[in-house]
Amino acid sequence: MIIVLKQNSVEADKLALVNYLTEHHIAYHLVPQQHIVVITKESNIDNLSEFACIERTYQINTPYKLASKIWKESTSFNIGSNSIGNGIFNIMAGPCSVENEDQIFSTAEFLSKLGVKILRGGAYKPRTSPYSFRGLGKAGLQLLRKAADKYNMGVVTEILDYSLLDEVMEYADVLQVGSRNMHNFYLLDQLGKINKPVLLKRGFQGKTVEWLLAAEYILSGGNAQVILCERGIRSFDPSSRNILDLGIVPLIKELSHLPIIVDPSHGTGNALRVKPASLAAAAIGADGILVEVHPNPPKALSDSEQALSFEEFEKLLTETQNLLKALGKQADTESIPLKTESL
Ligand code: PEP
Numbered sequence: 001m002i003i004v005l006k007q008n009s010v011e012a013d014k015l016a017l018v019n020y021l022t023e024h025h026i027a028y029h030l031v032p033q034q035h036i037v038v039i040t041k042e043s044n045i046d047n048l049s050e051f052a053c054i055e056r057t058y059q060i061n062t063p064y065k066l067a068s069k070i071w072k073e074s075t076s077f078n079i080g081s082n083s084i085g086n087g088i089f090n091i092m093a094g095p096c097s098v099e100n101e102d103q104i105f106s107t108a109e110f111l112s113k114l115g116v117k118i119l120r121g122g123a124y125k126p127r128t129s130p131y132s133f134r135g136l137g138k139a140g141l142q143l144l145r146k147a148a149d150k151y152n153m154g155v156v157t158e159i160l161d162y163s164l165l166d167e168v169m170e171y172a173d174v175l176q177v178g179s180r181n182m183h184n185f186y187l188l189d190q191l192g193k194i195n196k197p198v199l200l201k202r203g204f205q206g207k208t209v210e211w212l213l214a215a216e217y218i219l220s221g222g223n224a225q226v227i228l229c230e231r232g233i234r235s236f237d238p239s240s241r242n243i244l245d246l247g248i249v250p251l252i253k254e255l256s257h258l259p260i261i262v263d264p265s266h267g268t269g270n271a272l273r274v275k276p277a278s279l280a281a282a283a284i285g286a287d288g289i290l291v292e293v294h295p296n297p298p299k300a301l302s303d304s305e306q307a308l309s310f311e312e313f314e315k316l317l318t319e320t321q322n323l324l325k326a327l328g329k330q331a332d333t334e335s336i337p338l339k340t341e342s343l
Pocket residue numbers: 096122126177178179180201231263266
């Protein structure tokens with residue numbers, strides 16, 4: 001159950017409610033910074049109507065409560081001067097890893113000319129092999145921020161470990177939790193305490209309920225700004241890097257109020273399949289996409305097979321915008337004239 005308290009409720013009334021719950025051995029969680037009490041184990045509670053501080057109660061029988069659609073229709077919030085979850089399709093793009101000044105500045109310049117407002121780039125990279133390129137670290141964050149500022153863009157980058165939280169907070173507008181960290185509950189707890197959006201990727205073996213419970217960790221800490229990102233799951237079939245589970249988009253829309261975007265790059269693992277997967281994500285009702293783009297894909301230091309060239313990305317953008325238009329929707333990149341015009 002969720003108990004939403006009145007915004008202007010006085011401390012004494014809240015205390016009376018909390019004391020009542022404690023006396024009746026009812027397990028609860030007060031959400032910091034929000035006027036919400038989560039009853040963590042479902043029970044019928046008598047006499048709640050007597051508490052003046054209560055605005056509304058919602059019976060929620062799923063293990064996740066704050067992530068549930070039962071109490072909230074949709075969530076939208078700002079990312080810098082942009083916003084997400086308001087029906088506009090967000091297109092976030094950039095290289096897998098920040099590699100050098102030239103690479104990130106040329107990518108930011110190109111993307112911003114097309115109207116892209118959020119620049120992605122990894123500075124601390126989770127790599128399967130410790131001998132692979134693992135990112136430039138702090139220098140990468142600084143380059144990313146400088147490039148984004150020059151072209152008036154927001155920054156999304158991965159937070160690999162809670163010990164890096166202060167550092168990443170200094171440079172990022174959105175903190176990405178990678179697929180390998182969806183179950184890192186201590187990190188999720190820390191992200192519940194910040195006041196910046198968190199892009200929570202689905203673990204590559206994450207069940208829907210586990211993913212929503214990972215989101216619940218952040219929400220229950222008081223941070224309501226969570227974006228879910230489907231990025232593909234492991235399967236028996238080695239012919240593609242991952243299986244992009246697009247069916248989860250409408251499922252999440254049924255279950256949760258949180259915005260959900262799709263990562264067609266990791267989801268398919270191959271540049272040829274990124275555009276069709278992006279179009280499918282737009283058609284199935286996602287709130288946006290997160291796409292890997294590189295000025296010279298064959299030379300990319302990470303995920304080169306799935307990186308789009310500038311030309312390929314521009315084509316993807318044009319076709320996605322055209323598709324959205326046909327669906328009566330709009331991308332956040334629009335109002336910027338594009339060169340290519342094919343569907
Ligand atoms: C990435 O976005 O570059 C990344 C490492 O993603 P994932 O966590 O989905 O593998």
